[in-house]
Amino acid sequence: MQQHFTKTRVIKDKSAGIVCCHVLLIVSFTSLYLRYLASFIPEDNLLETSEVTSEGNIRQSINLDDTLDYRARHGVETRTSWKAPIIWEGMFDPVLYDQTHIQYQSSVALTVFAVGRYLDAYLKTFLISAEQHFMLGLKIHAYFYKLPKERWTYDKNPNSKAYMEYGDYYYHAAVFGGLWEHVKTLADHCFLGIMEDKLNDVEALWHD
Numbered sequence: 001m002q003q004h005f006t007k008t009r010v011i012k013d014k015s016a017g018i019v020c021c022h023v024l025l026i027v028s029f030t031s032l033y034l035r036y037l038a039s040f041i042p043e044d045n046l047l048e049t050s051e052v053t054s055e056g057n058i059r060q061s062i063n064l065d066d067t068l069d070y071r072a073r074h075g076v077e078t079r080t081s082w083k084a085p086i087i088w089e090g091m092f093d094p095v096l097y098d099q100t101h102i103q104y105q106s107s108v109a110l111t112v113f114a115v116g117r118y119l120d121a122y123l124k125t126f127l128i129s130a131e132q133h134f135m136l137g138l139k140i141h142a143y144f145y146k147l148p149k150e151r152w153t154y155d156k157n158p159n160s161k162a163y164m165e166y167g168d169y170y171y172h173a174a175v176f177g178g179l180w181e182h183v184k185t186l187a188d189h190c191f192l193g194i195m196e197d198k199l200n201d202v203e204a205l206w207h208d
Contacts, residue, residue, distance in 0.1 A: 062100055068092055080169065153206045161193030162204035 065085065070078040072090040079085055100106075155162040197204060 062096070064092070064097060064100060067096060086169075155204050155206050157202070157205060159200065160202050160204045161196050162206065 068085055068087075069091050070085070072078075073088045076088060077086055078088060078091060085091075154164040157163055194204075
C-alpha cells in the first residue's frame with residue numbers, strides 16, 4: 001500500500017512539473033511573439049531620433065550600427081546571412097562609440113547563467129569582483145581558436161535544443177552584450193530551449 005502511494009505521488013509530482021513547464025513555455029512563447037510583432041511597427045510611428053536635453057538643446061541620436069564598415073576586413077565574414085554584424089577590429093570607430101556611451105551615460109548590466117556547484121563556489125565572488133574589475137583594460141579573446149574540433153565546447157547531441165549543426169556560427173557564452181532588450185531576448189530563447197530539453201528528459205552536455 002505504501003509503495004503504491006509513493007508511486008502515485010511521484011507520478012503526480014512529475015505531472016505537475018510537466019504542466020508547469022508547459023505553462024512557462026506558453027507564456028514565454030507569447031511574450032516573444034508579441035515582441036516579434038512589435039518589430040513590424042512602421043518607423044513613422046516611432047519617436048524621432050532626437051531628444052531635448054535638460055538645458056533645452058536638441059541632441060541628435062546616432063545609430064551606431066549604421067556607422068559599421070563591413071568592407072574594412074577582407075578574407076572573413078562581417079555579416080551573417082540574416083544581416084547580423086560580426087564585429088572585427090577596424091569595422092567600428094572606438095572613439096565614436098566611447099563618446100556616444102558617455103553622452104548617454106550607458107551602464108553595463110550583467111546576465112549570469114549559474115547552475116549547480118557554480119552557485120556555491122563562484123557566483124558571489126564573481127559578482128563582487130565584476131563590479132570592481134569588469135573588463136577594465138582587458139583584451140577578451142576566445143581560447144578555442146587553436147583547439148582541435150573535437151575539443152570545441154558546443155553540443156553535438158541532435159536531441160538537445162543546444163545542438164549545433166556543422167557550419168553554424170559558434171555563439172560564445174562567456175561574453176556577449178548589446179541593448180538590454182536584446183540580451184533579454186537571448187535569455188528568453190535560452191530559457192525556452194532549457195525548458196524544452198527538460199520536458200524531453202535531455203540535458204545539454206555544455207550548459208553555455
